[in-house]
Amino acid sequence: MDEAVRDYLAALVERARAVLGANLAGAYAAGSLGLGAYQPGRSDVDVALLVDESLDCATRRALVERLRHEALPCPARGLELVVYRRVVAASGTGDPGFEVELNTGAGLPFRASYDPADRSAADGRFWYALDRAILHQSGLALLGPPAAEAFAEPAPAQLRRLLVTALDWWLALPTPPGDVPAPGAEDAVLGACRALVRVTHGRWLAKSDAGRRLLDQGSDLAPADAELIRRSIAARAGGPAPSGPSARAFQRRVRHRLATMH
Structure with a gap:
């Protein structure tokens, strides 16, 4: 893994912990990082966070403010971060099921979503279950149990x-x-x-x-x-x-x- 990306992930986990405290149950590198195919200049940094309990609105917004590119510069094209409750990640559901979704970076349009209902069908509501299936196989644990234990894939x-x-x-x-x-x-x-x-x-x-x-x-x-x-x-x-x-x-x-x- 690129050293700049490794340092960025460590800083991201520490900032997430500062906002979420003991509720933070896991952090995982996903996507191209998990699959060993990260390409500097082309790939995004994909991260999934797990929490034990659902987040209130203030905490969701505080997390976005601490992790967005303007507060924590992403060394890649952008950060695609999704937060799930641990029970959702382990359920194998096909639903989006996220608590927070954040897209941010120098090469990525900013978007923060705080409810799966905010995600339209035109944007694609299928990505999340597919991403969790890939995490189940290849996620890199930055914090918490192995990804194969934390995430499940659909039937x-x-x-x-x-x-x-x-x-x-x-x-x-x-x-x-x-x-x-x-x-x-x-x-x-x-x-x-x-x-x-x-x-x-x-x-x-x-x-x-x-x-x-x-x-x-x-x-x-x-x-x-x-x-x-x-x-x-x-x-x-x-x-x-x-x-x-x-x-x-x-x-x-x-x-x-x-x-x-x-």
Whole structure:
């Protein structure tokens, strides 16, 4: 882990403890940090905090004020932080279930949400259960019990439905027409790869690693899909993105496969 990120996480935990006191039950590095795929300049710092008891409004707002970028500068593109009650994190629910959500950073629009009802369907209410499932497998404990004990993932059928919903969300995003690079299309392609690998192989991988896993198995991929995945992996290292139409076609094929599994 990058030293600046390590120091930042230590400071974040101490500030959270100053606000939450004995109610703070755990702190975990999530996302690319947990999956060993953090890319300086591209990745966010993803953190989940656990509390024993629900937070009152004043405490939620105090936590945001102590952790937002202006108070604690994030060395990455931004901080994506979510706070859950411990019972929610361990339940395997598909609901958002958070106490506080904070997005903040030099490269990330500020957003603070204090109730799951504030999160619209258009923004995606499926992310949280998927993030907790990844935490269950790969979260890095900064404080508290191991992530595998603190977090649970949804049942297999529910997990597939959440992944299909996530693909629907990606497919609804606007994208430029024609065979031209569409910035962000590489994440759409590799996100679909990760969903497919999780369901077929039973393990969460970082996006590029999931693409490589599909390329390694080879026989299930059409040549055009294999080339699309290679281009998407290269795009995350600075190469041109794939086109929007090609990314969407691949996502639709993955969505159909996941939706028809039993």
